[in-house]
Amino acid sequence: MESLRRVAAAALTALVAAPATAATEIVVWHAYRAEEKAALEKVAGAYNAAHPNTHVSTLAVPYDAFADKISAAVPRGKGPDVFIYAQDRLGGWIEAGNTVEPIDFFIDKDTKDRFIPTTLEAMTYKGTVYGLPLNYKCITLIYNKKLVANPPKDSDELVAVAKKNTDKAAGRFGLAYAYSDYYYHAALQNAFGGHVFEAGAKPAINNPDNAKALEYLLKWLDKDQILPAEPSTALITALFNDGKAAMIFNGPWFLGEISKNIDYGLAPLPKIKEAGNTPMKPWMTVEGALIAAPSKNKDAAYDFIKYLTDKPAGIVMAVEGRQSPANKAVYAEPKVAGDAVLKSFRDQVEVAIPMPNLPEMTMVWSPATTVMNSVTRHSASPKAALDSAQAAISKDVAGLRKK
């Protein structure tokens, strides 16, 4: 009897006490591993310590399945409150509906001004801002310091240095990059003013600037002969690590694959003389923190992503997570300013262009890859290949827009 009363008393106190300690739960999904994951968890921990009424928990979801999981779970209300993903699927999620919450209403001018302007553009769709940019990635010039003393500043220098380091018979190349991947080719294409979409999400891949860029690539390939044939990622990595590639165009994801005995340096992509001395403008992928539309705690979620993209969190993500934050103020911090890699990417991003976040962009990749393959294999002229890609893309986009 006594023990029963005690148990009843304990149960009652538990019931009464529970609501008093109920905190707002924010669930964050991300696709990070290793250092980035650890850095994100550290930031979340710091936020939890500073805000006792909110509890942020992070969940790592494998990258391959991430986008599909979001598309399937979030509109049905079974997803997280916040998720971190690149801007390429943003348009598609917005069109599908009930996935991403517009945050125009929450943002004030100070928050807007803290970001590199192009990164905020990447998070904007049809005039509305849908997420806060967290970090950016873009390709830059990576060179082998033993073979290249001074990185080239323009295309003439680039070709000269590359020719000096090319010996096709011996399998050595001055410049090796995945030129048949449209993402990498975009850097060259954007220098010539090329683009994929015109105003109003109209596909226009067969514009003359794109053709000029392709012809310029063929010059490097056929006339200057500084590039290897059939450049797969495996080949590029192998060539660079064997010291057989003097310069490559690649992004921060590649730095972890470079072998320890290669002394490498980073430099901004060169200016193209034939394009009016315009620098190569790579596409940048911007990862943003997005709020899920069915979330029940949007205010708290916004508070967290504002903290996540602020300076202290940005420093942790940069120094420990090895990311390139989109927050301008982070780069003034000595630990970040002194890091050569982060500084190079910060310089490169000044000319980078955000990759289109339109849903129609998903229709572009397959025909664009066909263009790159057929042009570099000389089975089609640039103009013919671009025209057939334009036809395919227009057809797919029209099919997408059919009601």
Add this chain to the structure above:
Amino acid sequence: MTAGTSHRLRFLVGVALAALLGAALLRAFVSGASRQIADEAEERKAIVTLQAATSLAHSAGDGDAVRKVMAAWQARTPSVSQVRVFLADGMRLEASTAPGDAGERAAPRRLQREEKPLYDRSQRIAAAAQTNREEQQARKAEIEAAPLGGGRLSLAGPVEKDRAPVGLVEIETALQPTPRTPGWSGFLLAVIAPLAAFALLALIIGERRLPLLLAGVACVAVSLFWMGRAAAAQIAAEQQRAAQAVAERVREQGAVTQEVARAQGLKTDPAAPGIWDVDGFRKPRGLIAADGSVDAQRLGLQMKEAAGAVRKTLLAAGALSLVLLLVAGLGGFSAVGATLRRHRQAYLYIAPAMLGMLALVFFPFAYGVTLSFTDSNLYNTSRPLSEIWVGLRNYADILGDFGFVKRSESGIFLNYLNFYWTLLFTILWTVTNVAIGVTSGLILALILNTKALALRPLYRVLLILPWAMPNYITALIWKGMFHQQFGVINQLLQVFGLPAVSWFDRPATSFLTALVTNGWLSFPFMMVVSLGALQSISADLYEAARVDGATRWQQFKAITLPSLKPALVPAVIISVVWTFNMFNIIYLVTGGEPSSSTEILVTQAYKFAFERYRYGYAAAYSTVIFGILLVYGVIQNRVSKATEA
């Protein structure tokens, strides 16, 4: 029911079931149609009201004028409980008659934190208007409706300045409750009448099957026909009523807006049904004439459409009822019941496996086939299937496109994405691969089968290795070996003085790489099968043949091949199906290069689904592949009697 049951009873049950099914289907259709007509009428009335308010807001502009106008208008429109006007510039709530927006919270003021949905709505509508303008088609709704529960609706539309959206007008209006479901008397009559009639006739006719069948069909048909006529009349009347109601609302709102505008000293356009009676994309419906009366011609067209739908449903219901009647009357149900009872133990044993198969095989297959009738793609996965139904359009696109030769300035070239090209290529791929596999497997088996071969176990292990390694890894290794500069094959060719070949540049050489890789992977299976069959041939046969003077070749043709047939034919069927669907090799070695010329049906379906995100189309593609293989399997089976013992 046992075999001794009378035919009359069977047909009576059949008539009952048929009448029930037919009447139920018709009733469901009618109640659905009435609900739809009523809902549409309510929506149209609400939109007319909204547009009337918007036209007043336009003429008032902003400031105090719009506040006074909105208050006056709402006072004269009893169905509306509140109206708000929001301007995006400065996030200003310009006018509001909501009870909560009084005193400190009175308009004009900036939106507060919890009013974010209003701001988002305004942004969404502005973006929708921009999208529709850019794409020059009506795709996104410019008037948003959100039910509020309790029969109330919140409706919002854009307010424009110089034809560009600058804000929105939102009203909350009460909807008239949807009509109660129609009484059951019609349904009961449609069921009981044919039953009674048939019972009487059956007494007269007796036990003859054909007259009973005709009588049953007549009873059910007449009953359904009458029910259909009544349904058509009801729907036509409801459409008429709905049209009148909307026209009435247009006239009423016209009068109200004129009154309010005059009272405030504003000029406003008279009621223009073209701008007021619009659909969600702000396109005029054209059902009301300029003077506010119903356009009889358009209404007549609408009613004819509805009558056509009733007719179609009647025919479908009639057909299904007829089937049911036939099955029940001719003893179908009693036969099934008897079988189940006789073999009930057997059915119980296979029940668990059937459940598993149902969940893991039949349901996904059925879902795939269903998906093939829709236009599912990346952006409408969350919409219900009935909304994106397109029927046989995907199949028509795949099978009806015969244009696989195209003409351009640079001459004639093949359209590699065409289904028939891919089919031809897949057949070519399958035939060559199976031929190579069988031939090389058979030759190696014959060699391995020679008597007293030294180190035979070692050879057997080595020759099984290609099959033992995962074919994914093998494909990637072969792809690397065919690299133009660094690949082993080209380096070998150069050792022999031959020029290096750029394997993936031309369709023929690209096909060769895949052929070689798959040949490497497929010969072990054929070799094992042939070896097994060879070892089962008795040596006496060869002895006898040699004694009779047969040559080696004659021995092979007369003894070996026929004995191999029972083992090889099933192996060939399996190999054909595997090779037809050999995704790994094509995807990993050639990747379809160059320009999708070496794609087979399966890789095309994959690319349509996961690179172009057209799930419905890819599902149709897969169903077509299944159909082809099914036909092949059935024909092959019949021709070779391969599965017969």
